Amino acid sequence: MTEQFRSVPVMDIDFTNTTMDVFLNETIHPCLTQAQKCFIVTANPEIVMATRHNARFKETVQSADHVLPDGIGIINAAKMQGTPIDERICGVDVMHHLLAHAAENGYSVFFIGAQEASNKKAVEKAREKYPGLIVAGRSHGYADLYDEAFVRTVVEAKPDIILVALGMMKQEGWIRDHIDRFDKGVFMGVGGSFDVLSGTAKRAPSIWIRFQLEWLYRLIRQPKRIIRVVKAGQFMLLHVPIIHKIGKVIGYNKSRSRKKR
Template sequence: MNLNNYVSIMDIEFINTTKNNFLDQEIYPRLNQQEKCFIVTANPEILMKAREDAVYKQTIQSADFVIPDGIGVIMASKYMNTPLQERIPGTEVMMDLLAYANEHRLSCYFLGAKDFVNEKVVLEVEKQFPNIEIAGNQHGYTDVDDPTFVEKVVKSNPDLIFVALGLPRQEQWVEKHIDQFNKGIFMGVGGSFDVLAGEVKRAPKAWIKLNLEWLYRLVKQPLRLKRVFKIFEFMARVILKRI
């Protein structure tokens, strides 16, 4: 690891690059070479959870790449005088990977979310990316750690495994089972399945450009208020240097 290409926040090493360079230089080559890779899309909520839970922190630190998915992470890096180049939204990375998989006829497994959301994701992928092979899919309301189920996923031999179990389950699932696979890009995608399925709409581009996507989501989903408090707590700790 070249530490010059990373920024440390709360003992988590974020890769310091752009989304396009991250994909072109790090992820696509690993896909082409059929290597394994664990990507964590980290926002302030994940950092705060890692701060409070040492086991989860080790899980995040075990990832091959942690990317800054959250404007709070970008703001913190600037305040610490170690600015990250840009925010790398996990939803956009997932969509770019799906486009690449479609172009190269790769296989994908979709794990997590509610049953109807998971099914809608598969239907949407088949519609938008017809060249992708669906290696399999399973909603998150089941025992995803059952050895028989994990063996089934392993045998499907996917090139990409998108895991939408929410934190900390999605990262813990990857860490626990990745060694059983021979290849694959593993990525926790949080609520991205809901976006792809059309259950949740992303903010308009103007909001995203102004780094206000978090506010748009709060307006549309008031129940996220508790999560916003975590962002404020995170920023307070950065400002007060209590990280």
């Protein structure tokens, strides 16, 4: 890989500690220029909590070249444990930077995931917003994405950037299972970002984000997200010093395993 950054461990997950600008300029752009491969996971508290209960998913996240702190909960947790992270790096922002850079430099993008209407609209909006964007291909997330013919289609398209919007675990799992088939590419799971790009879902206004209330905005608009809020609450409780100490005593907090590279 390209530039190496200091990592900050949060619950056995090593987060890349850098800023958006440095990450893009010193890792992503050189990776594309040199036709290398890079697996990016953007992790929030819900994803980290999921790795505690799913060993396979934990191995997948740990195998990524970079795990970015997508979620103010990760930033706050790192600060509470005395190892602050430089900056929150939001996945949807990374996606937009990738699309802009691709359009400016002639790189191609493959869009995988979301419902058909949302996927199609996301590609249309991407082309409108980033003139000159080369779309290597697209597919909604309800096809058989493990079908050999489909995988071969993506591989033979030789995309420079592969955006996978299948939701937590599924998108990272698809990348894990197929990245070795490709000679190059920046691979990133983008969750519901196609819905945001297409206009199907609305991102929180900047003032909500500034005051760390993006979670509340989403909850108001999508009450079914209450389970995610509960998971985030559990995550933060584990980083309250007294609760963390009690957890260690009763064995709830697992010791940090060594990340395999």
